[in-house]
Amino acid sequence: MRTMSLALRHELVGLSGVIERNIYLVKRYIWWDIAFFLWTVANTLTIVFIAKGIPAVGGKIDVEKVTTILLVGAVIWAYLGIIFEILTETVAWERWEGTIEYTFMAPLSRPVHLIGMGLFAIGYGVIRAALLFGVVAAFFGLHLHNANYPAALVVLMVASISFIGIGMMTAVLPLISPEKGTQLGFVAQGLLLVVSGVYYPVSVLPGWMQALSTISPATYALRGCRAAIINGAGLSDLTTEIWALLVIGAVSVPLGLWTFRTGERYAKKHGKLKRSG
Secondary structure: OHHHHHHHHHHHHHHHHHHHHHHHHHHHOHHHHHHHHHHHHHHHHHHHHHHHHHHHOOOOOOHHHHHHHHHHHHHHHHHHHHHHHHHHOHHHHHHHHOOHHHHHHOOOOHHHHHHHHHHHHHHHHHHHHHHHHHHHHHHHOOOOOOOOHHHHHHHHHHHHHHHHHHHHHHHOHHHHOOOOHHHHHHHHHHHHHHHOOOOOOHHHOOHHHHHHHOOOHHHHHHHHHHHHHHHOOOHHHOHHHHHHHHHHHHHHHHHHHHHHHHHHHHHHHOOOOOOOO
């Protein structure tokens, strides 16, 4: 029992160390983070202005509803992008800092390392997404009196499990391909964008793309968050989305860990850890 307690304490210390290290990195590059946040705000405004432009060309729709649909899509996409960015660039950051060999040889299990990166990404992403949603909602003067924000947050947290699992899979790409791996990670992110209904209903997609949307966690995250924010849906109304996200998470996290371990062994065997190109 004492041995198990010491082992658990060791893993928790390592987990907190990973999170703390990333907090210091954010503080070191805080002005870059602020600059990228402003770019995200500008990009989100551009998307949400689509709803304002429809009446200008003669369309008759519920502008506030469409504005909210696009806003939720843009915010969820930005949140997903942060998780992908932090996990996909796990290896790139180590190379930039010159610490990749130290990190990969540290007495820290790889699941703790990757889950620590994921937990930091969730915390950072939630704060950033909340700020983004607040700024853009205020800009358009949206009045979401029926919004159930706690339910939307729960859906987002459950979805984050799946996002972390997929992020672990993309994190291996820079390991096995130092030249183009990071870019390929963002290609994978873009594929989720296409099939998940971020800016349009999944029903407009061809049948084979709709089939792909059923295994994308972003599909259920978007559906659940929109129902909670627009219609005030509670957790009891979102059981389908939550269960789907739990199932996808239960598959994607172990698969992500296995994929990363396999890629790590390959990179060490072929001397790719230290390479920057």
